[in-house]
Amino acid sequence: MTRQERTAWLFSAPVLAIIVLVFIVPTALAMALSVTDYSIYALADWSNLRFVGLGNFADLLSTPLFWRALGNTALFAVLGVPMAIGTSLAVALLLNDVTVHWKPLWRVLLFAPYVTSVVATAVVWRFLFNERFGLINRALNAVGVTPIDWLGNPATSIPAILIFVTWKIFGYNMIVFTAALSAVPQDLMEAARLDGAGLWGRFRHVTLPAIGPTLLLAAVMSVAGFLQIFAEPYVMTLGGPAQSTTTVLYFMFDEGFKWWNLGQASAVAFILFLMILALTIVQTRIGRRYEWL
Template structure:
């Protein structure tokens, strides 16, 4: 038996699992998105009809879909820079030779990542409660009137963004910390000898050396933030006035509230196309940046 056959033999179990639990469901969902599969078809498969791209066309004509897309883009546009900036700042603090108790702070800052989203969202819902939440209690000492954090359409999404940044920044922090520790110390010593300030060292050494890490973290963060669901589901249920309804939350409602599984599958594939386009754009921009630097 040659090496190629041995390699395929070892890969076969993993490929079978991926095919059964990933590729097959994706193909089935794509097929469903081309049908009017709903609760009537669920009761009797003979009620199923092939509608081609009608689900996609109807979705693109729905104001709710564009509203949910706007909320998702707003969440990504604000949350991703905040998350990455916070993660990089925390990683630089932990990487500093002046930092003390590094293992403790690494564990404490990473702890929210490994906790259940639903449990943390429930706690944050109480913290930002209008009447007895800790946030309004603190603001009251400064003479600020209580804010309806999760009941006001203007404050609901910023509150969810704040929770998501706190919940997820520890994961990126660990990746950034590994990237910072891989940068040779000699570069910083040579820069200090040449009289470079801390900002110049950060701009001309840290950021360029972290380029591949920044790209990977940005792609992972954007992909994760596009899949906004658990936070509004637990904290606001898509409200108030549908101001926190995301694309994924819309997909959930279409599929499991109204049982329009064909339309829900169409929402999922539209979201996939958007995520793929944004990722491809980020990769192309990064290659252009590398070409310009060269």
């Protein structure tokens, strides 16, 4: 190797070592555990560890709660991704307007929820959604709406959590979209305006193609994030009511750290990894089809 190449490897070595230690090695171990019956008994005595092959995966496919968790997770993603991206893009478009004043202040205020503790904010929102003394129900009661048991009703538990999650994370995508919108060529916008294109026409034919790669990145990150949702239902509903907010990651947590069935939990983690990988590949191909990559 040349001197420059040796120097590059030298400076890259610490980061590569961290990636290997905290990502590659744990991932490999989890994949190995997924084909065993590793449990609290094997934790106490390795002689109790047995190789079960695809047995853990077969058991998951015959477990109703796993399918319920999978359906809940899919519902979170299907409803949450459009909410998060749509809200972020709408706010970014508003902040991109030249008539808006105090833009830096608004960006800081709207980005602040993203950097706050998810557990602390989830506790606050759990009280906001409280049926008896929550501020949301008090506001609804003031306009004549009957108080809603947001977190105690299976029909409203997921929408309530989605409202909180959207509020919590939309600031990150908003900042990313704001940066992308600032790079949209203004000469193209002016040309479209002179050609008679309206507000929607300029957005559809100029803005949207220009921010396509950023939109694709936000979609990939949002899908992966919603498929891994855990802390919000854990703090706000404990997976209830009637398991209506039990997600795949919540199910994996219970299997691994409540029942100490670590082999089964590793199988769940591997399935979730394959789901995220498959959806990422699909989204990337869609991005290439629309020339966003």
